Amino acid sequence: MSSDILKNDIRPDDELSLQIGERDGIRDKLKRMCRQNPLAAVSAIVILIFILMAIFAPIIAPYGETEPDLLNRLQDPSLTHLLGTDELGRDLFSRMLYGSRLSITIGILPSLISLIIGVIAGLVAGYFGGWIDYVIMRIADVMLSVPSLLLAMVVMYTLGTSTINLFVALTMTGWSSVARVVRSHTLSIKESEYVEAARSIGVSKWKIMFRHIFPNCIPSLIVLFTLNVPSAILSESSLSFLGIGIKVPFASWGLIVNQGRQFLFTQPWLCLAPCVAIMIIVLAFNFLGDGLRDVLDPYMQR
């Protein structure tokens, strides 16, 4: 073969002085993220700690979730009650731990499910077009046009208030914005020459969608996900406030905020502690999202 001639053919200006590229596994990618973006690494650890604390809440928590202790109402933070007690004398720190179980699950799980549904709906609508696109996008439009809280309320009223139905309600409102973003990416990417090249090779439609179009949507999806997690946590607290979220004796961060609201000026930690917790986890998700986006971007390699 004439490869020797061809190699000599490459001129210096056609040659880039780059180091040899090794294959970049997931472990390398994570290492790279820790090195380049320590904030993202710290965020990942923070999220991990929150999740572990939620899982082991019954072991860590010094007091129960719901037991009132009317003799010790509205205590200031002390060594026996790290964050003080609420108006029924329940230990706030313990309630926060138990509440994190629901709040974190509510933040992550419906966002994840709506991400999956939204990606599939958006890819299918954008790639196939025609009536499929029309039907999917009209449904998404309806979901988007009703205020999400209202839609969630309707779902909770009709299906009854339970944690599962809360998930359903939040997923129903979450997927449509994902679908829109993915669809618009799909529309532009499917006209690109590299998708045409894949078609000319004979790559199947589904492979094209998931190997070529989907990876190019990932940066936007990470941003959407990090926005969806806090909005789901906050929706849950709004619904709980309206009395159609979690049932009263149990705890969620949103519910604790609402209950502590009346003592904002006398015992501000009752309200602020869960707010700070929400803020920390929301920020952590944002920083982690930034880090992941960079590490997955081939242009940012080394």
Next chain:
Amino acid sequence: MSREILLRAEHLYKTYKTGKKGREVHAVSDVSLEIHKGETLALVGESGCGKSTLGRTLIHMLPATAGSVIYKDMDIAAMSDKQFKPYRSKMQMIFQDPYASLDPRMTVRDIIAEPLETYKLCGSREKTTEAVLRLMEAVGIPGEFLNRYPHQFSGGQRQRIGIARAIALRPELIICDEPVSALDVSVQSQVLNLLKDIQKDYDLTYLFIGHDLSVVNFMADRVCVMFLGCICEVADKDELYAKPLHPYSEFLLDAIPIADPHRRNRKRKVISGEIPSPMDLPKGCCFCTRCPYATEECRSIRPELRDIGGRKVACHHPLEGENR
């Protein structure tokens, strides 16, 4: 050169429907064409004349509106995508823009391996990587760049990657859609030489789309001149460059800048007149609004592609003797 016909288009039409009112763009109209095995047939014409559309319609990338494409005695234009699937790998494409034709999120290995994996040609992952390395060697990309991403290469190198992907399936025909027009002049000749070498090594037939006539002169065995979706003239390259028969071919060749100072003072053909819109083609010859020799016959009757001395010309008044 063998005269065995690899692919034949017969009265091929491709119409795009655009806008709400169903306006039709006649991108390719009544094209009949033969591509011989082993040759490089160049398709030239100004941009927007339907070259890319014709190339893609020929290899089933776009559905034809009417007419047929004959390959191995079968009409592939009439096939569904599913029926065409076994022949897909025989006809590949090299794209114009090496920046847009490679997925930015895939490594070189994955890009070149994609055709091999799609047809499960190599079995294991290691065998596939070996095959990718051989292909990279064949197109002059050093093997250590295996895990690089497209943006880490220069335009010429990317086009080489595109070429490696196109030859991975051992196709018979490759549509080269202006493969060097996005590259620096200094890199163009390297890629063109690579295409020529690869053609020999892999027994390829090229449909080489281009609008740069000096590039076409270097690459082509035969040339097909298109204007506004119609074929004006098909001829051997040397004959066409020496003596164009269609007024549009003459005009195109006249537009080449000439390096030879002794020939500089020749009279250039000046072309005036409007280019008709592809949505509203003239009844007669497509070129009649701009042709200096057009007559009433040209304006009313579409000229057929006819044989004149072994070449094909679609003109009522080909440039022989009296018109020169």
